[in-house]
Amino acid sequence: MAQGKKIGVVGATFLVAGNMMGSGVFLLPSSLAKIGTASIWGWLITTAGALLLAFVFAKLGKLSPQAGGPYAYARDWFGPYMGFQTNTIYWFANWIGNVAIPIAAVGYFSYFFPVLSQPLVRCVAVLVLVWLLTFANIIGPQFVSRVQTLTTSFALVPILGIAIGGWFFFKPELFEGAYNVSGQSNFGAISSAAALTLWAFIGVESASVTAGVVENPEKNVARATLAGVALAAVAYIASSAVIMGMVPNADLQTSDAPFALAAANAVGGWGGAVVSLCAFVGAAGSLGGWILLTAQSAKAAADDGLFPELFRKANADDVPIKGIVVVAVLMTLAVLLTSTSETASAQFDVITSAAVVLTLLPYIYSCVACYFVVERSHTWAHIGTFWVLTSVTVVYCLWAVFGSAGAIVKYAFLFVLFITVFYPFFSEQRRQKRQAVIVPPRAS
Numbered sequence: 272m273a274q275g276k277k278i279g280v281v282g283a284t285f286l287v288a289g290n291m292m293g294s295g296v297f298l299l300p301s302s303l304a305k306i307g308t309a310s311i312w313g314w315l316i317t318t319a320g321a322l323l324l325a326f327v328f329a330k331l332g333k334l335s336p337q338a339g340g341p342y343a344y345a346r347d348w349f350g351p352y353m354g355f356q357t358n359t360i361y362w363f364a365n366w367i368g369n370v371a372i373p374i375a376a377v378g379y380f381s382y383f384f385p386v387l388s389q390p391l392v393r394c395v396a397v398l399v400l401v402w403l404l405t406f407a408n409i410i411g412p413q414f415v416s417r418v419q420t421l422t423t424s425f426a427l428v429p430i431l432g433i434a435i436g437g438w439f440f441f442k443p444e445l446f447e448g449a450y451n452v453s454g455q456s457n458f459g460a461i462s463s464a465a466a467l468t469l470w471a472f473i474g475v476e477s478a479s480v481t482a483g484v485v486e487n488p489e490k491n492v493a494r495a496t497l498a499g500v501a502l503a504a505v506a507y508i509a510s511s512a513v514i515m516g517m518v519p520n521a522d523l524q525t526s527d528a529p530f531a532l533a534a535a536n537a538v539g540g541w542g543g544a545v546v547s548l549c550a551f552v553g554a555a556g557s558l559g560g561w562i563l564l565t566a567q568s569a570k571a572a573a574d575d576g577l578f579p580e581l582f583r584k585a586n587a588d589d590v591p592i593k594g595i596v597v598v599a600v601l602m603t604l605a606v607l608l609t610s611t612s613e614t615a616s617a618q619f620d621v622i623t624s625a626a627v628v629l630t631l632l633p634y635i636y637s638c639v640a641c642y643f644v645v646e647r648s649h650t651w652a653h654i655g656t657f658w659v660l661t662s663v664t665v666v667y668c669l670w671a672v673f674g675s676a677g678a679i680v681k682y683a684f685l686f687v688l689f690i691t692v693f694y695p696f697f698s699e700q701r702r703q704k705r706q707a708v709i710v711p712p713r714a715s
Contacts, residue, residue, distance in 0.1 A: 277485060278486065280490075280494050280495055283416075283494075284494070284495040284502075296507055296510065296511070297376075297528075297529075298375045298619045300515070300533075301527070301529045301616040302619070303515075304515070304529075306451070306464050307449045307453060308446050309457060309464065310460070310468070313463070313464025313466075313467070314511055316667075317464075317465050317472065318472075318504045320472075320667035322504070323664040324475050324500075324638075324664060325496050325497050326497070327638050327641045327660075327664055328340075329493035329496040330657075332493045334645065334648060340568060340571075341634065343571055345357035345633065345636040345637070345640065346572075346575065346577070348640040349636065349639075354575070355577040355578075356687070356691070357633045357636055358572035358577060359690050360630075361568055361633040362569050362572075362578075363629055364630040364633075365561065365565040365568065366565050366598045366602055366605070367605060367629070368623065368627075369401075369558060369562065369565065370397075370606055371619050371622040372555075373400035373554070374606075374618050374622065376400060377397050377615065379528045379530075379547045380547065380551045381393070382531050383544070383547065388527060388614070390612065398603055400555055401603060404555070404562055405595055405599040407559050408559060408595050409592050415563050416560075418559055419557065422552050422557065425556070426550065426557070429545075429546040430507075430530070433530055434510040436537075437510070437516075440537040441513055441517060445516050445517070445519060446512075446516035452520060462670065462674030464674075466624070466671050466672075466675040467627075468507075469627050469671050470624075472500065473627065475496065475500055513533075514530065514533045517536055517537060518532055518533050518536055525614065527614055528543075528550070533546075562599070566582075566591050566594045566595045569598075570594060573591075577697045578697065581594065605622070624675060624676055624679050625679055625683070627671070631668045634664075638661040638665050639661065642654070642658055645657045
């Protein structure tokens with residue numbers, strides 16, 4: 272791709288932060304309200320885990336920047352099968368998780384048009400957003416980056432506005448009175464919250480996955496990853512804590528626009544309207560970055576023969592148009608299959624839980640790969656430190672799986688086993704063996 276059409280460090284930072292904030296935080300207060308204010312402990316633990324993951328991907332991005340992110344690292348250090356498995360899981364997790372983003376956006380737009388709360392109307396609106404941002408990606412990554420830089424600025428308005436101004440309307444009795452309403456033990460509640468809040472940080476690897484379209488990736492991928500996570504973490508914890516002290520727990524549990532509800536309770540309907548509009552723009556814009564990330568991951572695997580050829584084909588700007596369209600079609604199917612959910616927040620919970628569990632395995636592989644990458648260029652003293660950090664990160668990821676819903680973990684495990692049967696169709700070793708046994712016809 273021409274250097275002038277690549278993404279700079281600021282664009283990559285907003286890509287990371289936007290991919291997280293645009294999709295992660297807007298409906299989470301409603302999900303976490305079902306647990307209670309004990310979920311703040313989950314936020315703190317998840318933030319620590321996300322910073323460790325950011326460190327891992329920043330290190331990988333600096334020492335071994337490669338398009339494809341987790342897929343590329345699994346392929347290089349664990350072999351082609353693990354690369355195939357990682358890419359397939361990661362790709363499914365991405366396009367499934369992508370569906371949650373327009374759901375959140377439409378949930379906030381229902382503040383202006385309550386008819387959008389009806390399942391059928393909400394379904395149509397979500398599909399319109401999916402296809403609009405699909406066409407934006409076809410235009411090119413630079414256009415998507417500019418759109419996301421602008422829309423992330425809008426996303427910051429409700430998040431930072433509530434995080435800072437909401438404390439003037441904070442009611443300690445509301446916060447303290449709903450510590451643990453989940454019916455679980457405190458440990459179980461915090462574990463569940465850690466699994467839910469991890470969704471807010473999915474996207475920490477965005478810059479490494481799209482390294483192929485980032486300027487000077489050896490430096491900018493690491494900078495964008497750490498800066499993006501830091502920006503998101505501060506906003507998340509402050510806004511989530513204050514909103515639980517602004518809105519009664521029962522109301523928060525059923526809201527499709529929790530930030531708007533908090534603003535409306537504080538300053539009136541105009542505040543809710545401003546927050547709703549900004550949240551809608553921020554969430555909608557985030558979808559563009561996630562479609563780009565999903566397509567680039569699949570293209571990197573297809574370039575290696577570990578994914579269908581369809582996903583490899585790209586235009587002059589290195590945009591895999593057919594792969595992007597396939598992602599949009601699959602997202603459309605996922606929207607239709609979950610459209611019967613009564614509320615946007617209920618639909619959001621199902622989608623995000625599945626996406627988080629599937630994403631954790633590629634994260635674990637990346638952590639282990641980081642150790643091997645560091646081993647090539649650091650002293651033994653540094654290697655020991657990195658081994659400890661990556662091991663702690665792996666334990667965190669496993670704990671997040673533990674805190675996820677049992678049924679979703681079961682189906683994710685079955686899915687990982689099921690995709691194994693497709694590997695022979697993408698195995699280079701198998702292709703070479705088949706060629707070796709083919710005897711050319713004798714000349715007549």
